[in-house]
Amino acid sequence: MQGLDTRLAQLEHKRRTLPELAEAEKVDQRLADLRDVLVAAQTAEGDVAREQKKAEADVEQVVNRAVRDRQMLQSGRGSAKDLENIQHELQTLAKRQSDLEDVVLEVMERRETAQNRVTEMTVQRDEAQTRRDEVAAAIAEATGAVDRDVAAVTAERATIAGVLPEDLLALYERIRAAEFGVGAAALRRRRCEGCQLELDISEVNAIKAKPADEVVRHEACGRILVRVPDSGL
Numbered sequence: 001m002q003g004l005d006t007r008l009a010q011l012e013h014k015r016r017t018l019p020e021l022a023e024a025e026k027v028d029q030r031l032a033d034l035r036d037v038l039v040a041a042q043t044a045e046g047d048v049a050r051e052q053k054k055a056e057a058d059v060e061q062v063v064n065r066a067v068r069d070r071q072m073l074q075s076g077r078g079s080a081k082d083l084e085n086i087q088h089e090l091q092t093l094a095k096r097q098s099d100l101e102d103v104v105l106e107v108m109e110r111r112e113t114a115q116n117r118v119t120e121m122t123v124q125r126d127e128a129q130t131r132r133d134e135v136a137a138a139i140a141e142a143t144g145a146v147d148r149d150v151a152a153v154t155a156e157r158a159t160i161a162g163v164l165p166e167d168l169l170a171l172y173e174r175i176r177a178a179e180f181g182v183g184a185a186a187l188r189r190r191r192c193e194g195c196q197l198e199l200d201i202s203e204v205n206a207i208k209a210k211p212a213d214e215v216v217r218h219e220a221c222g223r224i225l226v227r228v229p230d231s232g233l
């Protein structure tokens, strides 16, 4: 019974400390980081996209103005002074257009870089998500295996509990609850394997004098002592 209970405790420990759980924690952290980075990259890309729109609108404005100026020139309306001013403005506009087009090109380059980063981060995020799914499946599988072992050991335990005297089982459970999961321990070479203390000779002799079917307990720790061939009695 104690062997089975120890096994059950080990299985619960195994379930809580599956290496896949630590891996899942790591991947979750990475996934959260990548989501943040991706949001930042998308925000940055959006900012540059707006910048590009603005720069293109600036160019358009200058181009439209130049078109109007040329129409004005072609119409021949206005004084010679007006026409001269328009000629001058057209020169200024051409220079301005060229400068603004440089700005557009520069913004487009930055936008491409930003878009590449979004793409790259999306790929990394997707990879991390795939890994997370794999780890989740591995956890489910490992947990399932532990559950099956627990079920088998629990069934075996029920069988043994069914044949143990009720008062002995109650005593065992009481000690087990109080003594860190160990209610019964082998007495081996005069040593209690529950608390690891060696029994003094008078206690050994007292146990020796008792019938083999009498329940004996270690005075020091209170655990039920199970006599085995090399108990040293």
Ligand SMILES: [Zn+2]
Pocket: 192, 193, 194, 195, 196, 197, 218, 220, 221, 222, 223
């Ligand atoms: Zn003991």
